[in-house]
Amino acid sequence: EYERYRDRTPNSAEMAEELREVVPAGVCSTFRAYEPYPIHADRAAGTTIYDVDGNELLDFALNNGTQLVGHTHPELDDAVVEQIDRGTLYTRPSDRLEFAAQPLIDRWDAIEQVRFTNSGTEAVMHATRLARAYTGREKVIRMEGAYHGAHDPALVSKMPPLEQAGPADDPRRVRESQGVPESVPEDVLLAQYNDAESVEALLREHGPEVAAILVEPACLNLGLAEPEDGFLERLRELADEYNVVLLFDEVKTGVKLAPGGGAEYYGVEPDIVALAKAIGGGYPVGAFGGRREIMERIAADLDDGVATGAAHYGTYNGNPLVLCAVGVTLREILTEDAYDHVSDLNERLAAGYRDVIEDAGLEAQVKTAGSQGAVHFTDEPIRTFRDWQHVDEEFHEAYWIGMVNRDVVPHPHDASQQWTISVQHTAEEIDAHVEAFADLATHLFMA
Numbered sequence: 001e002y003e004r005y006r007d008r009t010p011n012s013a014e015m016a017e018e019l020r021e022v023v024p025a026g027v028c029s030t031f032r033a034y035e036p037y038p039i040h041a042d043r044a045a046g047t048t049i050y051d052v053d054g055n056e057l058l059d060f061a062l063n064n065g066t067q068l069v070g071h072t073h074p075e076l077d078d079a080v081v082e083q084i085d086r087g088t089l090y091t092r093p094s095d096r097l098e099f100a101a102q103p104l105i106d107r108w109d110a111i112e113q114v115r116f117t118n119s120g121t122e123a124v125m126h127a128t129r130l131a132r133a134y135t136g137r138e139k140v141i142r143m144e145g146a147y148h149g150a151h152d153p154a155l156v157s158k159m160p161p162l163e164q165a166g167p168a169d170d171p172r173r174v175r176e177s178q179g180v181p182e183s184v185p186e187d188v189l190l191a192q193y194n195d196a197e198s199v200e201a202l203l204r205e206h207g208p209e210v211a212a213i214l215v216e217p218a219c220l221n222l223g224l225a226e227p228e229d230g231f232l233e234r235l236r237e238l239a240d241e242y243n244v245v246l247l248f249d250e251v252k253t254g255v256k257l258a259p260g261g262g263a264e265y266y267g268v269e270p271d272i273v274a275l276a277k278a279i280g281g282g283y284p285v286g287a288f289g290g291r292r293e294i295m296e297r298i299a300a301d302l303d304d305g306v307a308t309g310a311a312h313y314g315t316y317n318g319n320p321l322v323l324c325a326v327g328v329t330l331r332e333i334l335t336e337d338a339y340d341h342v343s344d345l346n347e348r349l350a351a352g353y354r355d356v357i358e359d360a361g362l363e364a365q366v367k368t369a370g371s372q373g374a375v376h377f378t379d380e381p382i383r384t385f386r387d388w389q390h391v392d393e394e395f396h397e398a399y400w401i402g403m404v405n406r407d408v409v410p411h412p413h414d415a416s417q418q419w420t421i422s423v424q425h426t427a428e429e430i431d432a433h434v435e436a437f438a439d440l441a442t443h444l445f446m447a
């Protein structure tokens with residue numbers, strides 16, 4: 001399949017070589033580099049990526065799931081073009097702020113006020129600072145194997161090599177990047193996803209120093225690991241008991257599992273929510289919101305140059321172009337009908353996968369939630385990061401390359417990622433995806 005991949009993509013290969021001269025690894029996010037080289041895009045439209053070799057790839061990766069609206073959604077494009085005519089950046093408030101903020105406030109019970117940033121990294125980073133300002137404490141409890149962005153503390157044990165990770169009940173804090181200072185892990189306390197006891201143990205020992213429990217409602221760095229019954233509810237109780245902020249990272253789950261994200265889908269209310277990705281329909285945005293009492297700890301002004309609360313700065317924060325995209329996406333495109341459409345198609349895709357898996361006798365499981373789904377090549381349950389070792393990543397790699405060779409990008413490159421069904425996908429496209437998987441199963445896996 002690698003040979004076939006190379007045969008189909010000579011222009012991507014050439015471009016990769018040229019780009020490596022001017023851009024490290026030829027990409028602008030380390031996650032995007034993979035062997036032998038990435039598919040280079042010419043353009044995208046609807047549900048299709050057109051690559052530089054003339055291949056037309058049915059897209060279920062959708063830019064790490066940002067494109068719940070699909071590519072080039074006509075309503076969104078028209079609105080953004082209109083906004084371009086009104087200016088793209090004001091660095092001052094405008095009517096666009098309310099246009100984008102209100103639908104988030106409407107969707108999350110926990111959000112009474114919201115601030116905008118430019119990425120998920122910034123949303124989580126600022127939300128964490130706010131939690132520290134609000135509680136006057138510094139440590140953050142986080143789940144081993146969860147991704148929360150590219151800022152320093154988030155790179156501690158996001159997916160550590162098991163041989164460096166220590167025991168599950170006392171994980172080592174692994175700095176997964178050069179350049180992250182040695183002092184950074186000090187404020188990171190690691191628990192296990194789906195193990196409320198591990199969180200409670202940390203609170204018993206460090207409670208008065210803990211500002212926040214930072215958690216994704218569903219852990220989407222482990223394919224699709226959903227919370228077991230009672231896990232999120234118990235975190236809510238513990239947060240209340242220890243006066244700790246419950247901070248949901250809904251960068252991926254927000255508006256994708258349900259209109260009101262993981263909080264709505266699983267019925268547990270956080271104190272602060274960090275958002276990004278799909279809320280902007282593909283435009284670079286992040287946001288964080290919570291109850292007024294907490295959000296008011298964001299500095300209202302400066303006193304002798306010093307912020308009077310938690311600082312939140314940024315030249316491009318809340319620019320009208322992106323806010324326009326957020327407002328149109330949430331108000332006009334992601335309607336109740338849109339949610340029904342994507343979850344119906346998601347179940348259709350999952351059913352197709354399950355049939356193929358059964359017919360081919362593969363060791364695999366298929367999971368879905370809202371617009372997202374994943375296939376894991378193992379029969380073992382994936383509840384925590386430690387279970388991830390059961391996944392056959394090599395097999396998954398062959399699956400991914402084999403699917404791309406059949407004109408389907410099933411999800412972002414890594415096995416830890418998930419597919420997204422967009423509002424523009426059709427039942428025929430779902431069936432084409434399943435057919436490609438069936439063909440792959442007979443040619444590759446059963447050979």
Ligand code: PMP
Nearest residue numbers: 119120121147148149251252276
């Ligand atoms: N949190 C989660 C859960 C994410 O999945 C990501 C990105 N994959 C981030 C934060 C960081 O978002 P961004 O890439 O927009 O900085």
